[in-house]
Amino acid sequence: MDLDPDLAALRPFGGFFVLRTAGATAGSLPTLAQAYADASPDLDGNPLAFRIRKVANALRAPEPRVAASVAHQGLAARLWSVALGCAALYGRLPDLDARALHWDADGSAPDDLWLAHVRPLPGDAPTIADVVLHGHLEPLSAALRVHHRLAPGLLRGNAASALAGAARELDRWARRHDRTDLAARARDLAAQLLTHPLLTGSGTLTGTAFRRRSCCLYYRVPGGGVCGDCCFPRPPRSSPRATSG
Known part of the structure; x- marks a missing residue:
């Protein structure tokens, strides 16, 4: 199945999988490459710093690094969802070059992304x-x-x-719609990706269930609790420094 210019087949999967393409306009939105390259703390000029402040205000985060972790995971979820969804469904992957992928740092969750052009790549791990x-x-x-x-x-x-969350959502959708082929591809790709040197040792995948070996710090948000895949069964009482490794 070839990639369609609007990646319309991703839309039934939900908001984390949707990627706006040439049919929409990015206007003056910065690219993700610009967000990564600009390490300035100036909120007016740095979309990443702006996003973290926005997340911190929305969650009433007790310190910026908690909001930074939440913002990081939110953007990672969007990128994995688009990539894994396309690879499982189309068997191909759009080139998500950070210089062509625009980001609205002031948008609501899930992060609003816009790809300037759809250039197909192989859909392998x-x-x-x-x-x-x-x-x-x-x-x-x-x-x-x-x-x-x-x-x-x-x-x-x-x-x-x-990554595990994106695979789990795809698996749930595929099973509801009798697409066991899509579910199998998503699970297989996720399992392969979790063996990558940059991810190995991060947690344990059992079927579609994942248990991570670190904590994202969300428990420190007022009323946050622990996530479903957290290494902690309940919010820890120890120093937050001990949960960040």
């Missing part, structure tokens, strides 16, 4: 890893760590959790 991990999550993590005390293990866990 190595290509997805190259596009998402190397093309986005490595530079995103580096940019976040310029200003926030986010341990590599936390960011690795966020990336793995977001």
